[in-house]
Amino acid sequence: EAGVTQFPSHSVIEKGQTVTLRCDPISGHDNLYWYRRVMGKEIKFLLHFVKESKQDESGMPNNRFLAERTGGTYSTLKVQPAELEDSGVYFCASSLSAGNTEAFFGQGTRLTVV
Amino acid sequence: RKEVEQDPGPFNVPEGATVAFNCTYSNSASQSFFWYRQDCRKEPKLLMSVYSSGNEDGRFTAQLNRASQYISLLIRDSKLSDSATYLCVVKPTSGGSYIPTFGRGTSLIVHP
Numbered sequence: 305e306a307g308v309t310q311f312p313s314h315s316v317i318e319k320g321q322t323v324t325l326r327c328d329p330i331s332g333h334d335n336l337y338w339y340r341r342v343m344g345k346e347i348k349f350l351l352h353f354v355k356e357s358k359q360d361e362s363g364m365p366n367n368r369f370l371a372e373r374t375g376g377t378y379s380t381l382k383v384q385p386a387e388l389e390d391s392g393v394y395f396c397a398s399s400l401s402a403g404n405t406e407a408f409f410g411q412g413t414r415l416t417v418v
Numbered sequence: 419r420k421e422v423e424q425d426p427g428p429f430n431v432p433e434g435a436t437v438a439f440n441c442t443y444s445n446s447a448s449q450s451f452f453w454y455r456q457d458c459r460k461e462p463k464l465l466m467s468v469y470s471s472g473n474e475d476g477r478f479t480a481q482l483n484r485a486s487q488y489i490s491l492l493i494r495d496s497k498l499s500d501s502a503t504y505l506c507v508v509k510p511t512s513g514g515s516y517i518p519t520f521g522r523g524t525s526l527i528v529h530p
Binding site: 335337339345346347348349352360395397406407408409410411412 | 422452460461462463464467505507516517518519520521522523
């Protein structure tokens with residue numbers, strides 16, 4: 305069974321450009337999370353989808369970040385326009401249910417804004 | 419106070435040593451607890467869930483102290499391959515928001 309996959313694995317963009325990150329969760333997992341880890345800091349929650357609906361987006365830094373999950377399958381996270389402080393590793397995770405179940409992580413997208 | 423706190427370390431131990439990590443959490447609501455392991459430049463992977471009565475998986479033992487709001491991870495007979503960052507994760511199980519919250523992680527280095 306395929307795990308959580310993220311694309312691209314690395315992205316280097318200039319300040320002001322747009323980048324779109326993609327996450328394909330494990331098939332059948334309704335819950336999809338986006339997290340970000342900035343160097344030296346903890347992994348921080350960005351938002352949570354249940355199927356196609358945003359359940360909680362309290363962690364989104366600002367309106368330059370837009371997440372979607374069309375049809376409740378894969379999700380995209382767009383940063384527009386990117387700023388230097390957006391650099392970090394963006395992880396996606398999925399879980400079967402929202403309760404006491406394991407969240408499986410993708411390998412992350414390392415975003416560098418220069 | 420942060421929701422989930424861990425000593426970042428690094429803990430530098432020789433092979434065969436026993437090492438313990440603690441993690442404290444601030445939200446006393448109903449929660450579930452996990453230890454994840456993250457290798458350098460890799461994704462976090464579940465090491466073990468933490469049950470109320472404590473649980474063991476081989477060389478790894480996890481314990482929960484709800485009264486003091488901390489969980490612990492004990493690693494016995496450390497191996498070189500145990501070198502990684504260990505992440506404490508707390509997840510609410512009620513209240514409608516089931517967001518796993520991560521600690522900063524504790525770095526473990528096992529040397530020969």
